[in-house]
Amino acid sequence: MAGRYDDRDGKIWMDGALVDWRDANVHVLTHALHYASSVFEGERAYNGKIFLSREHSERLLTSGRLIDMEIPWTVDQIEAAKTQVLKANGFSDAYVRAVAFRGAGEDMGVASSRNPVRMAIAAWEWGAYYGDAKMKGAKLDISRWKRPSPETIPSAAKAAGLYMICTMSKHAAEAKGCSDAMMFDYRGYVAEATGANIFFVKDGEVHTPLADCxxxxxTRQTVIRMLKEKGVAVHERHILPQELEGFEQCWLTGTAAEVTPVGQIGDYTFEVGALTRDIAEQYERHVRS
Known part of the structure; x- marks a missing residue:
């Protein structure tokens, strides 16, 4: 599937029913459009089965609660809706996007408690998120924006508003010929890429930033478990910027990114080494098993 995302054939689930793709619209005064009152999930289906589907649905409901937005569908209802979408569109391998948001209603200020919470699920065929980076390693810029303190945002929520600095960071990276950008956190520690978690290898051991903001x-949790099952030491910790020089390998993880090697971050270079390739191949087998 290619072309504009608002002009395609297919079906999208909205508020309990399948609608034609081009009719899946919202009003311009939808609260989420103005105040980012929206949470979402990105998922991948392999051979007709969504990887960690139920965990994604559970996290969607948790994200809604974290931003004070109770989503009026159960996990079982969301699971059934995702199955409907894949079947209606005839997809076996696909990317699935579930989004819940405050719609248009009686409120059009910061508060929105009287507005309905709406939900939609779409799916489309989507290849490698970083293109040919899976073979040669992605090139990352270093963002000027930092992941904020959890005292300022609900950092455990997959909420739309938290991604604005990611959008700006990725635009700046692409303008420099990079695939993505790595972000530091509010304390100056290495955090993540704009839409993926990050891992490093040194002396056969793996280091990944502590997910505390x-x-x-x-996918990060899955890869950590796989590494530990292989007997690889995994250190979840705060990583200082100056440590980048000493790491030998690097990769990104995420539903869209899957496991993508990194060849360069700013002026630092990394080899696409044996452990990186091994865990990427093992992950590919795992999601299709």
Whole structure:
């Protein structure tokens, strides 16, 4: 599937029913458009089965509660809706996007408690998020924006508003010929990329930033478990910028990114080494098993 995302054939689930793709619209005074009262999930289906589907649905409801937005669908209802979408569109391998948001209603200020919470689920065929980076390693810029303190935002929520600095960071990175940008956190520690968690290798051991102010990704958790099962030491800790020079390998994890090697971050370079390739291949087998 290619072309504009608002002009495609297919079906999208909205508020309990399948509608034609081009009719899946909202009013311009939808609260989420003005105040970012929205949470979402990105998921991938492999061979007709969504990887960690139920965990994604559970996290969507948790994200809604964290931004004071109770989503009026159960996990089972969301699971059934995702199955409907894949079947209606005839997809086996696909990216699935579930989004819940405050719609248009009686409120059009910061407060929105009287507005309905709406939900939509769409799916489309989507290849490698970073293109050919899976072979040669992605090139990352270093963002000028930092992940904020959890005292300022609900950092455990996958909420739309938290991604604005990611959008700006990725735009700046692409303008420099990079695939993405790595972000530091509010304390100056290495945090993550704009839409993916990050891992480093040194002396056969893995180091990854402690997820204490950014989303602890489901793919991140899966990869950590896989590494430990292989007997690889994994250190979840605060990583200082000056440590980048000493790391030998690097990769990103995320539903869209899957496991993507990194060849360069700013002036620092990394090899696409054996452990990186091994965990990427093992993850690919795992999601299709």
């Amino acid at each position: 950014f989303l602890n990704g489901l």
